[in-house]
Amino acid sequence: MERGKEKARFRKKAAGCRGSCLAGRRRVIFSAMSSLLHRPRRLRASASLRNLVRETRIAASDLILPLFVSDRIASRSPVGSMPGVFQLTVEESAAEAVSAWNDGVEAVLLFGIPAEKDALASQAYADEGIVQRAIRAIRKAVPGMVIITDVCLCEYMSHGHCGIAHIEGEHVTVLNDETLHLLARTAVSHAGAGADIVAPSDMMDGRVGAIRDALDDAGHTETAILSYAAKYASAFYGPFRDAADSAPQAGDRKTYQMDPANALEALREVELDCGEGADMVMVKPGLAYLDILWRVKERFEMPTAVYHVSGEYAMVKAAAANGWIDEKAATLEVMTAFKRAGADLIITYAARDVARWLAR
Secondary structure, three states: OHHHHHHHHHHHHHHHHHHHHHHHHHHHHHHHHHOOOOOHHHHHOOHHHHHHOOOOOOOHHHEEEEEEEEOOOOOOEEOOOOOOOEEEOHHHHHHHHHHHHHHOOOEEEEEEEOOOOEOOOHHHOOOOOHHHHHHHHHHHHOOOOEEEEEEOOOOOEOOOOOOOEEEEOOEEEEOHHHHHHHHHHHHHHHHHHOOOEEEEOOOOOOHHHHHHHHHHHOOOOOOEEEEEEEEEOOHHHHHHHHHHOOOOOOOOOOOOOEOOOOOHHHHHHHHHHHHHOOOEEEEEOOHHHHHHHHHHHHHHOOOEEEEEOHHHHHHHHHHHHOOOOOHHHHHHHHHHHHHHOOOOEEEEOOHHHHHHHHHO
């Protein structure tokens, strides 16, 4: 009986101790919290404070607007898989460049769609080719616009690949060295028409060196090269192929574009292109390759571009159309991620929208 009473007294005493100990701990925690030296939330208290300490900033001058110029249309034609994007005539490309300039966008990237295609991509380097005429029209309409041209052959090749190809059924062999001459000839033609920057996107080995030599030999020593140095064989290019009419007729591009699983290979590609004379380098796509973008910028400290590709753009547009996300907030967050990861330049179909949002 006495033993039972003793146990009861012990349990009561222990419970009281637990209560007082808990209260004591609460007092200690409250005291510590009330004297915290470091409170990061202090600088998040208002929009003005957040703006004041913001680490990463986007400017309209960071943006490059891609334009699709076509000889197959009589007036602008919407790209169904890319809301807000159009195939344009030469005249309309100039008008679009004027509008972009007025929005604050100071650079465009031109893709051409010729009326006719062949196995040697002859319209890519024709004096009166679609891109050559667009360059001259834009230069006349907006003298200050930076004009960049995509130097690739897929839009001009009858088979849709990025170089001279040997095709047997579904088996495609793209001939690297034989293609370099056509790429160099295209770059010289673009520079002769007035392009400020040529951007080889084909991923042939040695193409930057071949283009640099050809440009210099032709007297275009001031024409810069923006190399698609790390361009991956991505699933996010689908809508672009609708816009540029450039889907391969057989096979795929995995023998020349990079394996998405490889990172160190990207650094080797960038190093090679820098050694061959690239003035700027690019990582493509963007969102799924932010780690590559970061590594490239950290390693080489070169002017670095990122391509916000068609699939990435279309996903935001589709989700916004369904009311699932806020288009403006999501797009600006994506742009911020690119800048935070090291991009100096952002190629995006949303360039005009972003520039207008930033101006408000």
